[in-house]
Amino acid sequence: MAANNHRQALEGIKVADFSWFAAGPIAAQAMGTHGATVVRVESEAHMDGLRGVGPFPTGKTGYNVSGYYNNYNANKLNVTLNLNTDKGKQLALRLIEWADVFITNITPRVIERWGLTYDELKQVSPDIIAVYQPMQGADGPHRDFLGFGAVLGPITGINHLTGYPNRAPAGLGTNYPDYVVNPMHTLTAIMAALHYRNKTGKGQRIELSQLESVVASLAPAVMDYMANDRVAMRSGNRLPHAAPHAAFPCQTIKIQTVFGEADEARWCVIACFSDEQWGALKNALGDPDWADARFDSLAGRKEREDELEEKLGEWTIAQLPEDVMRTLQAAGVPAAVVQNARDVLESDEHLRERDYYVYLDHPEAGRTAYDGPGFRLSKTPAEYRTAACMLGEHNEQVCKEILGLSDEEIADLMVEQVLY
């Protein structure tokens, strides 16, 4: 993804990024890495909460070094505007006048207080594409419900449906909807709206209710209830139309940790969606006696799935997951390593060859890894030019070049805690 002289896809597009946490900033970052000028608006009075959440580089502290925040805020300019002041609100509208796209995931109540509703934005910028990502929508009885942090995931249904039925509905261990489903739905809508504006000159309001966006990704289970009165229950790693379809234990390895050497349990996945794949798996196992004709059909394998998984586990436990993957993939059986963060950063030769991770130098955090693009455009690839923006890092640049303020005006705004 070397920088080139080619025009990038979104060159000339200006984005006023009033979002925070993940669902908004990730969508805005993808615009920035594809050539848009993105101005991220924050304030000492309303800082992005992720700045205070780790991980932090060893031995470093402060709100500019969070790996969580930084991963979603490369290629952005950062200006601090205190939106609790009238002058701050006026400057926000001037920035919006400049912008093609406005994006926020801040709760509707606060957006109304700050005067940033679509009707207000339209006054200063009639063809603005204004993007709102409320938790549950800008109207309806639950519009002011809080969905912060780990609470939205359970409400969307994914916790109930993921994991083993004998366990509490723990979900995915992350705030999963924040990172792909919501930002990429949002980006799709923005790009469609830009296409439409290019054709007609008309801007519009885009609203993505985070709840609605995630339920769209869990459709079959909801439809099964609405059509068949069936309430699907989480069922571990199995699927009705495949067997085996599970994670299997592999040989434990020794790893170095900050506390010294430790054991790490390793895992692989194996899946067969056809009798042909099962035949190939059996063959790769060396046609063991237990894998007799009873297992030759999907129905037979489903009926004896416990036994099937136990026997396969006895085979995998003596091997490294990387070896299981290579052996079985070569034989025509879907299999993979259950990778962890060390694996994806250090061991995965495929990701390395494709240069997925991007390493950027940051004035305070040093050289750290960023997730690369989730899609690759052959002629206009993503470019990661600058590391994550620091709080207020571009106040002067944004004030002068975009807002057209003089040095005196800037100084006054700082004293008045508007640029704050």
Next chain:
Amino acid sequence: MADQSSSALEGVRVLDLTGGMGAYCTKLLADLGADVIKIEPPGGDPARNIGPFVGDEPGPDRSLNFLYQNTSKRSITLDLEDEADREKLRKLVPTADIVVEDFAPGYLDSLDLGYDALRQLREDIIVTSITGFGSTGPHRDFLAPDIVGVAMAGIMWLAGDPEDPPNLPFGNQGYFSASAQAAAGTTMALYHRDVTGEGQQVEVSMQEALLIAQETAMQAYDMTKSVRNRAGARGALPISIPGFGPYEASDGWIWGYVGAPGGAPWSDLLQYMADEGMEEDLLEEPYKGVIDQLNIRFLTGLAINPEEGKKHLPTLAHINEVFTRFCAAKGKWDLYQEGQGRRLLIGIVSTPEDLAKNPQLKAREYYESIEGSAGTVRYPGAPYRLSETPWRATRAPQAGEHTAQVLES
């Protein structure tokens, strides 16, 4: 009324050569108004045969997942293994703006239908390829059902109880993520073409589509060389923190995040319990004193100072037990709606039934009823609402339903 308004992608034609992994990408384009022509093999897309089905009755137009992922598309059947049919496809290419496919890397090239061949037929064509691992690299030819993608992307490693095997996220999230990234990349390429007249290839690897969903795990290893592991229901904490994580209600589960910034403090939860006469002894010391300061800062302090922490453990355990009893005596909807009414960070752990009956989704008319050969089926609706160019969905096509209409026009 909405039907008279424009669609965002009106006039954009998409040739849809996707199966399981990419069908949601072209659904997104179709529901935004693109003319998506799904090209199915003779006999139809095998995804038509995957349940659950409408009324539990198998049939090519009854698979719920298929019906959902193929709304607003037209369908023609072509046998890509047959040269005469490939020629029919080539004739369509000049009429198309976008081709989306999710075959194994190199397959379309082998049929002389890869990007270079398609570009000969339409120079500014956009070709989007969605695969497990992309078109380059040592894993490019790996078989990649959903579970392979989520395993290789680090997502499974983080999901589940430490005592269980890593958990598979429900619902082909690898496919969904790859499709969502592909829709974003494709529409971005379309905008670039609008401005410059230049087409290009869009490539999505399911693994890469999902890697960012590891949350902080990648950065934690990069910065501190520590591997974030799956932690189950209570997170990485050695004890149960009152009000954090899943609690069983009388009829299901709720999820608490009480005391986290953004929501009301624990003392408001205590007030709620007291209003219901179920606070037991929590208004007494030492419980009340701890509850008054029970927030993230307090808990972080306990983690940093284990001696101080140990002192409070029995108190926290008791508060947790009383809250557990409170939840067990109440319904999940009660706890959710009453709790949120008090601005407490409490979520319902929705089942599919809860989602179908959710009053917010109902008030916003989220679900769509669409008439088809299997009768009226209800669908999750728009993932986003565009004020000028409303999202809209029509029923999925029957296999080959539009073959004559498309090929003869």
